[in-house]
Amino acid sequence: MRYFRCELHTHTTMSDGKMTPEELVARAAECGYAAIALTDHNTVAGVERAVKEGERLGVTVLRGIEWTTFWGHFTVIGGNSDVLWRDITPQNVSEKIARAQSLGDIVAIAHPRRMGYPLCSGCHCDYDIEKLTGADNYEIWSHYYPNEGVAARQQLEQWHSLLNRGIRMTAVYGYDWHNRDDVPSSYAYTYVGADSAKAEDIIRGLRKGATYVTVGVEVNCKAVCCGKEYQIGSVIPSGECEIEISCRPVDDYRSDKAKELTRAEIRTENGVRSVPIRFGEKIMTKATFARYCTVGIYGERKGEEQLLAVTSAFYSGGER
Ligand SMILES: [Zn+2]
Ligand SMILES: [Zn+2]
Incomplete structure (x- = not known):
């Protein structure tokens, strides 16, 4: 995929x-x-x-x-x-x-x-x-x-x-x-x-x-739980996983490009938590949720910190 x-x-x-x-x-x-x-x-x-x-x-x-x-x-x-x-x-x-x-x-x-x-x-x-x-x-x-x-x-x-x-x-x-x-x-x-x-x-x-x-950032994001990988949109059985994230600039993006990333924001029904991330760096971070978990990627663009990419959610409970 x-x-x-x-x-x-x-x-x-x-x-x-x-x-x-x-x-x-x-x-x-x-x-x-x-x-x-x-x-x-x-x-x-x-x-x-x-x-x-x-x-x-x-x-x-x-x-x-x-x-x-x-x-x-x-x-x-x-x-x-x-x-x-x-x-x-x-x-x-x-x-x-x-x-x-x-x-x-x-x-x-x-x-x-x-x-x-x-x-x-x-x-x-x-x-x-x-x-x-x-x-x-x-x-x-x-x-x-x-x-x-x-x-x-x-x-x-x-x-x-x-x-x-x-x-x-x-x-x-x-x-x-x-x-x-x-x-x-x-x-x-x-x-x-x-x-x-x-x-x-x-x-x-x-x-x-x-x-x-995304506005010009390619995101590689998956959840890892009990040695198994889950794509965005998946239901994670236990609602406990590691989220793996890495990003790179979209080469042919024609508008203002992000200079550098600042953080990844992990959002669940329990609140938000930020983890530092840079272009080309792979991070793993824990997430525990009963409903959902999404990832927002922030970085410097047009002279300010902007939300540059948002993933759809990983879910917990039930089926898709
Ligand atoms: Zn229309
Ligand atoms: Zn319309």
Whole structure:
């Protein structure tokens, strides 16, 4: 298994994007993505063209759609869903999510706390989060300044509070790619752990919760328990393990690069603990948890200490 660079939230001229499906896929190839999901607003009109171009250029294109409703947006990946966005209401949203999942799709809560620019109907998630707890993925980071600003902080807090309550949502970034950005001012990647970059393997990796999001730092993180290794997203039988972490800069990351790392933050339902880490150094640190454990990587970027990468959780208890 290895981690593949993915972008799970994109648009084309079939909705309000500026690139045709072919242009988007060509750009994704240039940007080094192994896989992207095409998630146009309430339409799959561009999907087959994008899949075809992806086959030609060696980029996996996951079939998707963005349910774009007045109360919030969801990216739905897999291409199996028959749910119509206009039928979704605050009252039935959890049933619609469950319906899409039962057909084999993966549902993410998109940009839950982003206001949209200048003001975008439904960008900000106004659904009751209590009704969304069955969603698979949560966009903890979004758009151009993924790890900075109020929305990022609020989304991270909300995701932590879900994890604290035992709700298992996988962390993803959503570029919400609309434009042909030559040099993005700042953007992140979602890396997905999978056996290959084939669509079914990437979807399997997402379903397992094997992801991390990052602004230019490649993270190698696993849990070791009783001599056995567990990938991100796994359930650790005893909830007691050593977390192994090492990081290196992403070579072709085009935006501001982190100068050096400062610390790894181990977060569980019991609180947070920081351990020093530098680029190229492998650390092992103990973690004990009854619900979850995630790792945040901090370092110097743009002249301040920033959160540079976040892993989805390791879990304890039950099954995935
Ligand atoms: Zn949206
Ligand atoms: Zn979008």
